Amino acid sequence: MRMKEENFVDEKETNRLEAFSDGVFAVAITLLVLNIKIPGLDLPPNKLLHDLDLWRALRDEWPMLAAYTTSFATIGVMWINHHRLYTHIKRTNTMLMLLNLLLLLIIVFVPVPTALVAEYLVHPDQHAAALLYSGTMVILAICFNLLWRYASYHNRLLSKNADTRAVSAINRQYMFGPVVYLLALILALFSTPASLTLNFLLALFFAIPPRLPRSLSEQSY
Amino acid sequence: MRMKEENFVDEKETNRLEAFSDGVFAVAITLLVLNIKIPGLDLPPNKLLHDLDLWRALRDEWPMLAAYTTSFATIGVMWINHHRLYTHIKRTNTMLMLLNLLLLLIIVFVPVPTALVAEYLVHPDQHAAALLYSGTMVILAICFNLLWRYASYHNRLLSKNADTRAVSAINRQYMFGPVVYLLALILALFSTPASLTLNFLLALFFAIPPRLPRSLSEQSY
Amino acid sequence: MRMKEENFVDEKETNRLEAFSDGVFAVAITLLVLNIKIPGLDLPPNKLLHDLDLWRALRDEWPMLAAYTTSFATIGVMWINHHRLYTHIKRTNTMLMLLNLLLLLIIVFVPVPTALVAEYLVHPDQHAAALLYSGTMVILAICFNLLWRYASYHNRLLSKNADTRAVSAINRQYMFGPVVYLLALILALFSTPASLTLNFLLALFFAIPPRLPRSLSEQSY
Amino acid sequence: MRMKEENFVDEKETNRLEAFSDGVFAVAITLLVLNIKIPGLDLPPNKLLHDLDLWRALRDEWPMLAAYTTSFATIGVMWINHHRLYTHIKRTNTMLMLLNLLLLLIIVFVPVPTALVAEYLVHPDQHAAALLYSGTMVILAICFNLLWRYASYHNRLLSKNADTRAVSAINRQYMFGPVVYLLALILALFSTPASLTLNFLLALFFAIPPRLPRSLSEQSY
Numbered sequence: 085m086r087m088k089e090e091n092f093v094d095e096k097e098t099n100r101l102e103a104f105s106d107g108v109f110a111v112a113i114t115l116l117v118l119n120i121k122i123p124g125l126d127l128p129p130n131k132l133l134h135d136l137d138l139w140r141a142l143r144d145e146w147p148m149l150a151a152y153t154t155s156f157a158t159i160g161v162m163w164i165n166h167h168r169l170y171t172h173i174k175r176t177n178t179m180l181m182l183l184n185l186l187l188l189l190i191i192v193f194v195p196v197p198t199a200l201v202a203e204y205l206v207h208p209d210q211h212a213a214a215l216l217y218s219g220t221m222v223i224l225a226i227c228f229n230l231l232w233r234y235a236s237y238h239n240r241l242l243s244k245n246a247d248t249r250a251v252s253a254i255n256r257q258y259m260f261g262p263v264v265y266l267l268a269l270i271l272a273l274f275s276t277p278a279s280l281t282l283n284f285l286l287a288l289f290f291a292i293p294p295r296l297p298r299s300l301s302e303q304s305y
Numbered sequence: 306m307r308m309k310e311e312n313f314v315d316e317k318e319t320n321r322l323e324a325f326s327d328g329v330f331a332v333a334i335t336l337l338v339l340n341i342k343i344p345g346l347d348l349p350p351n352k353l354l355h356d357l358d359l360w361r362a363l364r365d366e367w368p369m370l371a372a373y374t375t376s377f378a379t380i381g382v383m384w385i386n387h388h389r390l391y392t393h394i395k396r397t398n399t400m401l402m403l404l405n406l407l408l409l410l411i412i413v414f415v416p417v418p419t420a421l422v423a424e425y426l427v428h429p430d431q432h433a434a435a436l437l438y439s440g441t442m443v444i445l446a447i448c449f450n451l452l453w454r455y456a457s458y459h460n461r462l463l464s465k466n467a468d469t470r471a472v473s474a475i476n477r478q479y480m481f482g483p484v485v486y487l488l489a490l491i492l493a494l495f496s497t498p499a500s501l502t503l504n505f506l507l508a509l510f511f512a513i514p515p516r517l518p519r520s521l522s523e524q525s526y
Numbered sequence: 527m528r529m530k531e532e533n534f535v536d537e538k539e540t541n542r543l544e545a546f547s548d549g550v551f552a553v554a555i556t557l558l559v560l561n562i563k564i565p566g567l568d569l570p571p572n573k574l575l576h577d578l579d580l581w582r583a584l585r586d587e588w589p590m591l592a593a594y595t596t597s598f599a600t601i602g603v604m605w606i607n608h609h610r611l612y613t614h615i616k617r618t619n620t621m622l623m624l625l626n627l628l629l630l631l632i633i634v635f636v637p638v639p640t641a642l643v644a645e646y647l648v649h650p651d652q653h654a655a656a657l658l659y660s661g662t663m664v665i666l667a668i669c670f671n672l673l674w675r676y677a678s679y680h681n682r683l684l685s686k687n688a689d690t691r692a693v694s695a696i697n698r699q700y701m702f703g704p705v706v707y708l709l710a711l712i713l714a715l716f717s718t719p720a721s722l723t724l725n726f727l728l729a730l731f732f733a734i735p736p737r738l739p740r741s742l743s744e745q746s747y
Numbered sequence: 748m749r750m751k752e753e754n755f756v757d758e759k760e761t762n763r764l765e766a767f768s769d770g771v772f773a774v775a776i777t778l779l780v781l782n783i784k785i786p787g788l789d790l791p792p793n794k795l796l797h798d799l800d801l802w803r804a805l806r807d808e809w810p811m812l813a814a815y816t817t818s819f820a821t822i823g824v825m826w827i828n829h830h831r832l833y834t835h836i837k838r839t840n841t842m843l844m845l846l847n848l849l850l851l852l853i854i855v856f857v858p859v860p861t862a863l864v865a866e867y868l869v870h871p872d873q874h875a876a877a878l879l880y881s882g883t884m885v886i887l888a889i890c891f892n893l894l895w896r897y898a899s900y901h902n903r904l905l906s907k908n909a910d911t912r913a914v915s916a917i918n919r920q921y922m923f924g925p926v927v928y929l930l931a932l933i934l935a936l937f938s939t940p941a942s943l944t945l946n947f948l949l950a951l952f953f954a955i956p957p958r959l960p961r962s963l964s965e966q967s968y
Contacts, residue, residue: 100769106321106324107774110331110549111328113329113409114328115780122417122421132425132427132431139433156409156413167321167402178954178955181827182823189819192780203785211798212798327546327549330549332553334630335549335554335634336557338634343641353645353649363658377631378631381630512624548770551767552767557774560778564866574870577875599848602848602852609764609844
């Protein structure tokens, strides 16, 4: 009975860690809209733009919209990843909470390099913004790895009946994370568009659950 | 037993998807208040407005208050709709999470066209703001449809004992969504007030649960 | 069995309504800190204020701190009230969700009149800010009443084993709400400090749970 | 049966108190990113900085990044502490909700002195910012103590089978909190860096769970 109670406490602790993280993700993703300026919001009614000028003003906002969409997609995909890890992580301790905070520190920062990179899309010969963006992604990949390695090492914080195949599939997928993001960083020294494209493909790749070996996965679904 | 565990995992996943979405809705709806300027907040105490001037300054804020109320109502009604869908959707997968993110991307954007349209209420001969607003609503209706069609197709992600009548009532209600919002968009080319009125009526219509056939609904309540 | 399932759905629906409301309360109460300006945040390092000037700059911020504390307390007390009502309300429907949205619309707006009233504390002869503040409180009291009357009418949405004495104690407490807040509004025409004091006492009164008749409450605790 | 139901209500109340607090923590920690300015976000595309100038502009942002990281760590550690207390606190009442609100009032305010202290890192001879920061930490330590003393006094709001050793370990750890934070405040009169270092060590100390006596802890784990 003692043991059951402890399990219950652990479960609850994970819930609150997830709820806090969800809150941070939700606020970070929603704050992005504050960067979209509404044309003429501070003008008196008699100075408002006419239709043609308003369309032009809205068209000039496309880099803001690109930054909004990209940041939204990036943070959203990070949330899907975070969510996937916590379907396996079932218990928590102080170290996991600190590693989770470190991860959130980087995620909340993501809109800064994303806005920069969207701003500099018109200057493909300038590489500083792309380097900062790629560098942030490398750090993010390392933080995700730290969190997952710590929790999954010898099943430290996984549920007792964790699906070992799913766990080792994540292990394989995560092993390459920092390395390929580092490649995207090096690519940014030479070509901004190529680096951004690779980063985009990597985000998609990590959003999709790792494929289980066919013969095994057929059995379990 | 294997199956039961999977069910539990699925349930939990939906919970977290709902919690994240609730967070996004809550932040988006609360951020709206930041657009209401407080008159004289940056003035030194000896330069504060006198009663008559303050009333005048507050009265001049009515377009901001109109935008605040309209955006609040729009996002609130979207939350009610989202909430209704997830009383039927009980399981989740990567595709659903991506479709849900796409929906949230549009919902978080809603305050931008709403503020524009409230600003341009004084110029009913200008149609750009109303067109942008109506266009956003068309995209929103399409996103809601994508999410619901994906989840409800062959009961893919619905609960096994889903109320089939309620499901097909939502299907019928949603079928007309994009079409009628498209009508409101075309209407915006000719008359801004008419288009906004139609949009308002549509929001109300989608907030109210679809009516079940009387004879059947009598049985079940 | 049909009935049990429905109960479960209802329960879950209330949970999500509460989670969404909690999110709105949490964001609204935290956004208040954005109004506190940090002296010299935009100055270059070599132009930063010296100790004496910094103390003076911080001291001049007291109206901002007063507004921050007052708004925080007001929204906090509203959260306690909201939370108390939902220990009795156990089921939800579209009407309750709409009334809850109306209540949140006013609560999110509360920082605006509170900031104004804190700003005008130095001009007790000016009554416009106090009138706006008191007026908002009257509307808030009416919204709380609408929500509670709708949910508790013939136990419409209360739990089946609701504590009838607790329910009628809330009924008695709420009956006087709008009337006494209206008195505070009329008082604001004559004396700003008297009106604010009455509003403060009312907030405290509604934060404390209604007293049950002694003989009965002794039995149940 | 009456008793069981009461337990359930109490449990639920704690859940909602935790959810609300989590929301406040999540918003407060995420809002910190708003203080990081994105260089050139308001410039037209043809006026954007070149790589070298952009690197310089980013380098000049280091005090903002320091403030961001420090505030994030401070609020994060406070969340871990709050979370730990509520693994023991299982019931709630109006007084606990008010004490919890008081604690959140201070936590939401934390970014203000943290930003100031980061700004003044370049002027170690100026002590006003460090005094304000240390003073806030003293008040925070007192608020944490009030909350915990009130809840744990005669096990008032703890779970009935609370781990008495864990509870008295927290009691011992918290007893010294306000005193040592007061020492850091006095230290700030003489040396800003020494005071900040002590504050940092104290934050770490309170983030790590109190050590149980070895012989006893071996038994229970």
